[in-house]
Amino acid sequence: MINQNKIEPIIQFDAVTMAFEGGNTVFSDLNLSVPQGSFHFLTGMSGAGKSTFLKMVYLHQAQTEGSVFIFGRNSQHIQHAEIPHLRRKIGVVFQDFRLIPHLNALDNVALPLKVRGVDARKARKQAAELLEWVGLQDALYRLPQSLSGGQQQRVAIARAVIGRPQILLADEPTGNVDDDIALKLLYLFEELHKVGTTVIVATHNRSLPHSFKHPEIFLENGKVTIINAHKK
Amino acid sequence: MSLQYSSDIPLNADPSGRFVPWIIALMVYLATISLMVAFVVSALVHRWDTGFSERLSIEIPASNIFNPQGDSEGTKIREQIVQTLLKTPGIGSVRTLPREEMLSTLKPWLGEENDITHLPLPTLLEVEVSNRAHLNDRLLAESLKSLLPGIVIQDHQGWQHGVLDLAYSAQVIGLLIVSMIILAAISTIAFTSQTSLIIHRSVIEILYLVGATDAYIARQFQNHALRVGIKGGTVGFCLSLGTFILLKFFARQLDTTFFDEVVSTSMLWGIALLVPFFVTLFMMISARFAVKIALKYVVP
Numbered sequence: 001m002i003n004q005n006k007i008e009p010i011i012q013f014d015a016v017t018m019a020f021e022g023g024n025t026v027f028s029d030l031n032l033s034v035p036q037g038s039f040h041f042l043t044g045m046s047g048a049g050k051s052t053f054l055k056m057v058y059l060h061q062a063q064t065e066g067s068v069f070i071f072g073r074n075s076q077h078i079q080h081a082e083i084p085h086l087r088r089k090i091g092v093v094f095q096d097f098r099l100i101p102h103l104n105a106l107d108n109v110a111l112p113l114k115v116r117g118v119d120a121r122k123a124r125k126q127a128a129e130l131l132e133w134v135g136l137q138d139a140l141y142r143l144p145q146s147l148s149g150g151q152q153q154r155v156a157i158a159r160a161v162i163g164r165p166q167i168l169l170a171d172e173p174t175g176n177v178d179d180d181i182a183l184k185l186l187y188l189f190e191e192l193h194k195v196g197t198t199v200i201v202a203t204h205n206r207s208l209p210h211s212f213k214h215p216e217i218f219l220e221n222g223k224v225t226i227i228n229a230h231k232k
Numbered sequence: 233m234s235l236q237y238s239s240d241i242p243l244n245a246d247p248s249g250r251f252v253p254w255i256i257a258l259m260v261y262l263a264t265i266s267l268m269v270a271f272v273v274s275a276l277v278h279r280w281d282t283g284f285s286e287r288l289s290i291e292i293p294a295s296n297i298f299n300p301q302g303d304s305e306g307t308k309i310r311e312q313i314v315q316t317l318l319k320t321p322g323i324g325s326v327r328t329l330p331r332e333e334m335l336s337t338l339k340p341w342l343g344e345e346n347d348i349t350h351l352p353l354p355t356l357l358e359v360e361v362s363n364r365a366h367l368n369d370r371l372l373a374e375s376l377k378s379l380l381p382g383i384v385i386q387d388h389q390g391w392q393h394g395v396l397d398l399a400y401s402a403q404v405i406g407l408l409i410v411s412m413i414i415l416a417a418i419s420t421i422a423f424t425s426q427t428s429l430i431i432h433r434s435v436i437e438i439l440y441l442v443g444a445t446d447a448y449i450a451r452q453f454q455n456h457a458l459r460v461g462i463k464g465g466t467v468g469f470c471l472s473l474g475t476f477i478l479l480k481f482f483a484r485q486l487d488t489t490f491f492d493e494v495v496s497t498s499m500l501w502g503i504a505l506l507v508p509f510f511v512t513l514f515m516m517i518s519a520r521f522a523v524k525i526a527l528k529y530v531v532p
């Protein structure tokens with residue numbers, strides 16, 4: 001029997017303050033814990049700090065004060081050499097996709113497996129399956145620049161999940177697609193959540209979360225509010 | 233569909249990288265030629281070394297000149313000289329040139345009709361030096377002179393030293409040039425790798441974000457250095473081969489056997505193949521370390 005209260009937080013922020021040089025304070029004294037296997041929407045206006053929050057989770061941005069724990073590890077105590085191994089457990093859909101321009105869709109998706117030393121044939125086979133899953137079976141050999149924004153986004157999603165991450169962070173994954181495709185993509189994340197992946201989907205579109213019964217992490221003026229599904 | 237991954241970092245497309253294989257080709261060529269010259273010089277030095285310096289000739293004046301009393305005393309002193317020589321460390325063998333041999337060499341000059349059998353002739357000793365390092369020339373000369381003040385010791389060392397010094401300095405200069413060329417190749421690769429790292433910063437950042445390690449990224453540069461090394465090394469090898477064939481051709485035209493005598497062909501092949509191999513190896517190591525160091529500063 002799993003005691004719900006004892007589930008370890010997979011992400012935990014303790015009194016975190018994030019201020020950029022020049023005095024722009026994004027968060028101050030932020031406290032938050034994200035349980036393992038949960039699904040959260042991360043909302044807030046443009047500039048509220050959603051991307052910054054996610055960057056701190058995937059160890060790309062260090063906080064100015066307080067502590068961030070990822071997989072129970074204090075981010076300040078993580079060695080440089082350990083970061084790649086932790087990142088392999090975190091899949092990220094970047095707001096600006098970050099596809100490698102000279103690699104086709106297939107090789108872009110296969111990349112996380114390649115850096116782990118997975119054999120090329122096997123990695124490409126899995127990449128092709130995932131591209132089919134996101135509806136891009138006809139675009140395997142196309143370069144990112146020849147794909148539409150929405151198609152690039154789906155390549156980015158396929159790449160984020162190919163390594164079977166424990167945490168999936170998606171930064172505006174539905175920003176470039178019509179609402180019906182947006183819903184389809186969210187159902188993909190829902191599938192991953194059902195198999196145990198911790199999911200955080202950042203979006204400034206606050207109507208999207210309403211279709212799902214998942215809690216919302218709402219950022220505003222450097223403060224965080226958790227809006228639970230039942231309160232909606 | 234190729235079974236290999238395409239390279240993540242488009243290093244081949246770098247404008248700075250396009251001329252690097254040619255620079256490496258030139259460096260491999262220069263290094264190979266310098267090493268070949270150094271080894272040819274070394275082969276020549278070796279030939280001089282064994283041809284002359286391993287031998288001394290000792291001339292004992294005709295016995296009636298130093299000892300008019302009689303031949304028996306002369307024979308005794310000759311014996312003593314031979315014994316002294318044989319006891320000297322570093323000396324292998326002593327051969328007394330037989331009188332007949334000397335006479336036969338003199339005959340063409342003096343003519344058949346002259347009876348030269350009674351001519352007073354010096355005795356010549358041919359001394360083989362077995363170990364030059366153990367032989368103390370000065371001590372030997374002193375002890376021989378004490379037995380017979382008129383003795384003449386012919387050593388080929390004096391004039392030879394200059395030539396040997398020259399030859400050895402040619403070798404040292406050759407090796408110095410090769411070291412400098414390899415150093416230049418290493419620096420070229422280190423600098424172009426670090427430049428590419430800055431050019432491809434955004435791609436490298438993506439690689440990091442999907443979980444690549446420093447070693448993985450460094451390996452991409454190392455493999456690129458291998459490709460550049462193979463390209464440049466092959467061209468450099470062909471150039472040195474061409475030069476070698478051309479030299480051999482001219483040597484034949486001049487009808488000298490110098491090439492075939494002094495230069496061991498397998499040695500030249502060895503140099504021509506090993507230089508590109510080692511240059512490529514050093515380039516790979518250099519790329520790997522330059523990138524590993526630079527990664528600490530370029531990408532956070």
Ligand SMILES: Nc1ncnc2c1ncn2[C@@H]1O[C@H](COP(=O)(O)OP(=O)(O)OP(=O)(O)O)[C@@H](O)[C@H]1O
Binds near residue numbers: 026047048050051052
């Ligand atoms: N590297 C940086 N240097 C300085 N300020 C930054 C930096 N990155 C972000 N900021 C600032 O931090 C704040 C939060 O930015 P962030 O990108 O996290 O917002 P967001 O919620 O993701 O916005 P959007 O919905 O537009 O993507 C903004 O005011 C932004 O200008």
Ligand SMILES: [Mg+2]
Binds near residue numbers: 050051052095171
């Ligand atoms: Mg953002």
